[in-house]
Structure formats: C-alpha cells, structure tokens
Amino acid sequence: MKFGMGTLDDMNHLKNKRIRSVADLLQDQFGLALVRLENMVRGTICGAIRLKLIPTPQNLVTSTPPTTTFESFFGLHPLSQVLDRTNPLTQIVHGRKLSYLGPGGVTGRTASFRIRDIHPSHYGRICPIDTSEGINVGLIGSLAIHGRIGRWGSIESPFYEIDKRSKRIRMLFLPPSRDEYYMVATGNSLALNRSIREEQIVPARYRQEFLTIAWEEVHLRSIFPFQYFSIGASLIPFIEHNDANRALMSSNMQRQAVPLFRSEKCIVGTGLERQVALDSGASAIAEHEGKIFYTDTEKILLLGNGETLNIPLVMYQGSNKNTCMHQKPQVQRGKCIKRGQILADGAATIFGELALGKNILVVYMPWEGYNSEDAVLISERLVYEDIYTSFHIRKYEIQTHVTSHGPEKITKEIPHLEAHLLRNLDKNGIVTPDLG
Structure with a gap:
C-alpha cells in the first residue's frame, strides 16, 4: 500500500460479509448447551465422589441445559421473531429478511451512513428498494428474488454465460467476488439489430461501474428484469417509472394488507402474483394426479394411483396477527386434476393468484374542498356493500381462582348494571355466540 501497488478493502462490499443463517445461530446455542451440560455432569460427579456414591446415568445426563438454552434463545434473542402471517406475501417476505442488527452487529x-447505503455489490443480491422505514432504514434488507445463500454464507446471484463458440447459454450462480471480472449486461438489452452498426452496443456493468460496450464483449447477462428486486418490490407494476421512496412505501404497505371477505385479482400486475401465492403455501396444491372423489369445506378426497388421499383444509384459523386463515375448495366432485393444480384457494388468493385488495375507481380531482391536503373521500358503497370488509379472529380467556372467600363464579347476575347491558350474556355469564 505504501508504494501504491495494492488497493484498500471495501468493508461494505458483500465479498467481505457473510450471512449467519438460523442454522448457525442454533449451532451456537447447541454448543452453549453442551458446555452447560458438561459443567453439570462435572458437578454431579464431584459431588458423588465427596459423598462416596456411584452416580447413575439418569442422574448424570439430563435434558434441562439444552431445554433452558433453546427456550431462552427463542424467547429472548433479538433476532427470534414470530412469523408474520398477515397475508401470503408477508409470510414469504418475512423469511427472506436480512439484518445488520442483533448480537455481533450494529444498532440503529x-x-x-456507509453501512445503510446501497453498494454496487448488492446488484442482484439485495434489493435496493425494499428496506425498513425509520431508524432501521438500510439495516434491514430483503433478499433479491433470484438470490440464494451459498455454501460459505455468501449471497449468490444467477447469470447466463454467453459462449461465443457453441452459441449455448449456461446459467451460473456467482458470489460477489467473481462477477466483477466479467462484462455483465442486462437480460433485455441483447435484442439488437446486427445490420445497423450503431445499435450493436449495450450497457454493461464491469468492476462496479456501468459502461457501454460492443455486444461481442459481453460475458454474462442477467436472467430476469426483476432479478435485482425483492419479492415485494417485484409486485409493483411499472416500478421503473416510480420514485424510489414511493416504491419503498408500496412494498411495505403490501405486507400490511389484510385478507378481505371478497378479494379480487389485480387488473394490472407484473406476472409474479401466481408464483408468490404458490410459494407462500397459502393454497392447497395437488401433489398427485387423480380424480376428485369427495369435497367439502373441511377436506378433499382424491383418488389416484389406486389409493385415496385425504387433503385437509384450513378452516377459520387465526394467524398470529389475528387475520383469518381459511381455504376454499376450487374443484368439484368427479373432476380429473393434474399434479400441481390448485385444489383450494387460501386467504388473499383467487384461483391461485395473489389478491391483496380490490379494484376500485380512483379520481384525482377537487371535491368542494373536502379532499384538501391529504384528505380522501370514499364512496358509501365501500362501507355498506362490505367491499373492504375483513375477518379477524381473536382469542379471549378468563380464569377463575379459589380465594380465601371461596371460589370465584362466572355469572350474569352483576349488580348495578342495567338489563340491556347484559343482553348478550347467557345464564352463566358467557358471551352468546355470534353476538360477541
């Protein structure tokens, strides 16, 4: 470095970073549990020697250290979170989050700013748009739609290798340290008119810089135009014409959408709605081909390969965000189906496609001053016709205790309350079903 013969390492380059997966964290906790178990065994043996006793294997090895260690990890670790299941998109996006926070990381x-900023090595690996808002902006990111975690914890991105001799295209997954040595062009920039010499140049990326080169010099090209974005950002139509801040808000707001009573497929989409709904697991998919023998709201019986398959359906289950998880059959009795066909739609899915809301008419115009500033006027049909009605399931529990004055009782006879306030309680003081 003193004589100018080297370069400084970029700390924010992804080649100098590694992903610590859930398995790595569990491996650390398992090692900690073994250390605690070893200390307990040593203490038990030393105590038995002092008392001149012979300890049994049951007294030496117990499950208490591993159990307490893992319970503490899942309950108290900053990165241990309950899976967000507000809608199918939220469920699949939550599992693809990347965080700089937690033990061994940074704080908000x-x-x-250099850690929060977008780095050229994120190209095709970490979404440049989908991140948290507020104090954790740039610290919590999302894996790109085609990115994957390599063997050594690096994020790999797929590319098509262009072979000039055999004219064959081969797909490669490259870590951040290798793709810098290739001329990488975007996947939709190689449809050129070879008869016009001025159109035989393409924009490419080389060593974290964007260049314009001849198409013969291209080594790799991306496989998909949405390859650089996360799943949430790739569901935004015409994202290339959106402001980045608005796209960030949109990708976060899609995860806040609750499943509606009657959902609709979007009129304008990106084509990934079906794949997102399929990968989320919200819909019931036929694993084998066969014929529908019986169907109702609870199960579907499928005849295939000489045996009957019982496919149970999810019925009005509450998620950890209190939204309603329910599957509706989409096949009829006697119908022959193929492997991979949709059997039942889940929450916020219609015919196997993601349906997070309704298609409504929006008008940008002043209306007698009622929609001044950020005010919005809505039609009364949205309320009276249950267009945006959603189901929420909450569980309430009450306990009775035995006190010094006797056991507590749940009763309807509550003093100093008028009769109309108790009209929804039965004789035992329990809320009447369908009225709570």
Missing part, C-alpha cells in the same frame, strides 16, 4: 443509533 450507531450505524453509519
């Missing part, structure tokens, strides 16, 4: 108050 001490992280510098």
